[in-house]
Amino acid sequence: MMQTVLAVTAVILSLAAAGAIIRISRGPSLLDRVLASDVLLAILGAALCIDMAVNRHLNNLMLLVALSVVGFIGSVTVARFVADRREQANES
Amino acid sequence: MNPEASVVDNVIDTVSAVFLVVGALMSLAAAVGLLRFPDLLSRMHAATKPQVLGLFLLLAAIGLQLRSWWVWPVLLVAWIFQLLTVPISAHMVGRAGYRTKHLHRELLSSDELEAVVQKAAQSARDESSRDEASDGGRRD
Amino acid sequence: MSRRRISLRQELPLLVWLVLVWGALWQDFSPGNLLFGALLAVLVARIFYLPPVELSGRFNILYAVPFALRFLGRVAAASVEVMYLAAVRGPRVINAVVAVPLRSHQDLMVTATGHVISLIPGSLVVEVDRSTSTLYLHALNVSSPEEVESLRKEVRSIEAGLIRIMGTREELEAIRQEAAA
Numbered sequence: 001m002m003q004t005v006l007a008v009t010a011v012i013l014s015l016a017a018a019g020a021i022i023r024i025s026r027g028p029s030l031l032d033r034v035l036a037s038d039v040l041l042a043i044l045g046a047a048l049c050i051d052m053a054v055n056r057h058l059n060n061l062m063l064l065v066a067l068s069v070v071g072f073i074g075s076v077t078v079a080r081f082v083a084d085r086r087e088q089a090n091e092s
Numbered sequence: 093m094n095p096e097a098s099v100v101d102n103v104i105d106t107v108s109a110v111f112l113v114v115g116a117l118m119s120l121a122a123a124v125g126l127l128r129f130p131d132l133l134s135r136m137h138a139a140t141k142p143q144v145l146g147l148f149l150l151l152a153a154i155g156l157q158l159r160s161w162w163v164w165p166v167l168l169v170a171w172i173f174q175l176l177t178v179p180i181s182a183h184m185v186g187r188a189g190y191r192t193k194h195l196h197r198e199l200l201s202s203d204e205l206e207a208v209v210q211k212a213a214q215s216a217r218d219e220s221s222r223d224e225a226s227d228g229g230r231r232d
Numbered sequence: 233m234s235r236r237r238i239s240l241r242q243e244l245p246l247l248v249w250l251v252l253v254w255g256a257l258w259q260d261f262s263p264g265n266l267l268f269g270a271l272l273a274v275l276v277a278r279i280f281y282l283p284p285v286e287l288s289g290r291f292n293i294l295y296a297v298p299f300a301l302r303f304l305g306r307v308a309a310a311s312v313e314v315m316y317l318a319a320v321r322g323p324r325v326i327n328a329v330v331a332v333p334l335r336s337h338q339d340l341m342v343t344a345t346g347h348v349i350s351l352i353p354g355s356l357v358v359e360v361d362r363s364t365s366t367l368y369l370h371a372l373n374v375s376s377p378e379e380v381e382s383l384r385k386e387v388r389s390i391e392a393g394l395i396r397i398m399g400t401r402e403e404l405e406a407i408r409q410e411a412a413a
Contacts, residue, residue, distance in 0.1 A: 005109045009116040019123030042143045049150035053157045072177040079184040125318035137372045141353030145311040169256040179350030203329040205368040
């Protein structure tokens with residue numbers, strides 16, 4: 001049964017990753033791209049989780065936490081600089 | 093192996109299989125929302141939130157599959173990290189998006205923040221013009 | 233910055249959390265490891281000084297467990313709703329930015345309420361006014377004034393739940409009077 005689950009989730013996650021990548025390439029603004037790459041990271045995390053559950057090990061858990069921290073720091077940093085740049089552009 | 097244990101095993105396997113599939117579907121929901129919603133702020137709802145439930149279900153499936161008690165605190169810590177970080181990054185991106193006018197006003201039924209922002213901008217402008225006036229006075 | 237001494241009782245929740253993280257990272261909850269973790273936690277809390285979070289000193293577990301369950305249920309229901317909106321409504325969705333004034337003026341309560349609101353899909357904190365403790369939410373699929381009102385009511389009920397769990401006694405008293413009236 002676990003093999004069918006693996007196949008089904010692999011298809012679902014591939015579709016989701018394709019959607020996120022389309023949004024990254026098309027996204028009208030920088031913030032849209034940041035958001036979409038955040039989702040792509042979350043999909044990678046989901047794939048790691050499914051691997052751990054199907055193969056019954058915990059080796060990826062720290063990788064998962066590190067992944068979510070990287071996504072967090074990345075989007076916060078970009079959001080901050082986007083806001084700063086716009087405000088300065090308005091003033092000048 | 094006694095038959096009763098294998099029944100329990102089957103139930104646990106089925107439950108965790110359902111959790112895994114629904115958790116993966118949450119990721120798909122995020123991607124569909126990213127593609128179909130019209131502006132940044134509504135995309136953000138779809139992108140960040142279903143992942144909370146998705147990761148919860150996936151971690152619960154891992155816990156069920158490993159069948160030992162000490163993994164639960166580890167999984168709980170991983171989930172709480174996500175609970176703490178997701179709203180912060182969503183708020184930062186949302187705030188930057190609102191300030192840089194990344195939303196379609198015609199899609200809002202009411203906007204109670206706009207008046208406040210306008211008022212703050214107005215008072216800031218008054219302040220700066222008063223400063224300029226006093227500067228000018230000093231120079232003369 | 234005033235280096236006011238923080239009492240151990242005030243710091244205890246932070247220390248317990250740090251020890252739990254330490255044990256989880258090593259995946260080892262033996263007494264020796266936990267003791268070393270506690271030592272490190274005290275060291276970290278002393279060296280990397282942060283302004284103390286002002287706790288009210290009470291925590292009611294009897295309210296916390298039902299609140300957590302209701303929170304999970306709401307997250308699940310709202311996730312399905314966002315999924316449905318994304319698939320069916322798509323580009324024609326109508327949103328609103330709503331101002332919600334909160335009762336509590338403590339940073340911790342405002343932060344906690346904002347976190348819970350943000351985690352429930354369909355609403356998102358865009359801006360916080362700290363002086364009046366007002367949250368500005370961006371809400372998905374809100375098109376009529378009645379829906380805005382019901383959203384405001386829901387946020388205030390979440391805040392009431394959080395105050396019952398860990399608010400100060402004065403706030404709790406205010407909630408009780410409001411419920412009785």
